[in-house]
Amino acid sequence: MTVVTRFAPSPTGFLHIGGARTALFNWLYARHHGGVFRLRIEDTDRQRSTKEAIEAIIDGLKWLGLDWDDETVFQFARAPRHAEVAMEMLKQGKAYYCYSTPEELDQMREAAKAAGKPMRYDGRWRDRDPKDAPTGVKPVVRLKAPTSGETVVHDKVQGEVRVANEQLDDMVLLRSDGTPTYMHSVVVDDHDMGITDVIRGDDHLTNTFRQLQIYQAMDWAPPSFAHIPLIHGPDGAKLSKRHGALGVEAYRDMGYLPEALRNYLLRLGWGHGDDEIISTEQAIQWFDLDAVGRGPSRFDFAKLDNLNGHYLRQTDDERLAQDVAQRLSVAGDTTIEHRLIAGMAGLKARAKTLKELAENARFYTLTRPLSPDDKACAQLTGGGSRVLKELRERLAAAPTWIAADLESEARAFAEAKGVKLGQVAQPLRAALSGATTSPPIFEVMQVLGREETLGRIDDAVGAGG
């Protein structure tokens, strides 16, 4: 049987990091088994669902490179079908109309709380004659759930989980306005869409019991389930905004590469021996549910940064330069763009994110004169300035303008002056980059070119006195 998985987000916000991982696992599982990965937007909450959220989710999935098959299913559009199934259950005596008012339910809730028991609908309309129905009250449709025995889930990650049916009550299938509840629509949609494997967050594990009861009532074969643990914040508690509960677009803006985020998310809760850097091809080949861990894991930016740095260094210079030019608003300036491409080799070993890369690259994009920072200014006073003045003459006469030769010039100069190379290189760095740290300075000179280099030295020498 062909594997069919799905990602079923509700469009009430961005595609957050936990959802992204759920989508990734579903996608990998389907691709690994040569199956189908589908997308269903659960937009039945008309109040909270927005068009913007739908777009954010779709953009996020595309950015992450998680492509889905077939058409996207919008759950709300299927409401008539959900109602139809509920009616069928009513006809077969598997469901019933319940006329209890919200007030009555509140009373039950409070009574249950006072008694230290969980809220359970007491089934007061379960076997009542429909003729008793009060007028003017629109009923909900409730499932006639089994009252004894137990319901068991054979979960691919959590193993066999069982619960006594007394713990469960008769849940609402259709609201009094005739719209389906989440529990009901999920089951009908998964069935109709031919989903074979439901892979979702751990928070749905207890929902599964109730959903299983609907499958049983309809005599449908349930899919197999896999509940993956949730992602927590660094403190072990629920992931907060501050700690990473952000939309994937926020990660893009912070300068993370989609391949790095994918690799990071994959390793969160799943492992393959000692492998850390895992390409998408390998992931598809290796991924399976049996290696998914059962405990929740904590989100760690430091590890994401490290992974991102790794992928950054693998990425070709043009792509990086283009992103940097965009971030620094200099895209289209070909001189600058060429400089960025030429300087990228030295730049990319020094950054963890594209954002950091852009900040480090800024000095390449500046127009003279630069405004050196405090530490750089300190390099440009007194001795530093004198060294630069003399070095400038020698550089102006340099026969070539390539890094290795420029370094030889500087070394010869330092030796002649009886100073360490650092005493030459640091003022030079301050003059050319406006800072005390930069890519290798002779590489910077080559990238900047003779004219710009000499000009920046002149600016610095003049300003430094």
Place this chain on the structure above:
RNA sequence: GUCCCCAUCGUCUAGAGGCCCAGGACAUCACCCUUUCACGGUGAAGACACGGGUUCGAAUCCCGUUGGGGACGCCA
């Protein structure tokens, strides 16, 4: 509160009874490389939550305790 789930270095994890006085990665620290900062290299420190069993032998199996998480809606 009730039900359900989980538990190896600070973090992510390897480990499916002897290969483990527990391996890798990130982070930390030291050293090397070096014109700065990185990258890279070498090394150090660092964990089986606790208590009982089972077994010749347990990180691995069972029970309990503790700790964490999740679910208890006419939200999804």
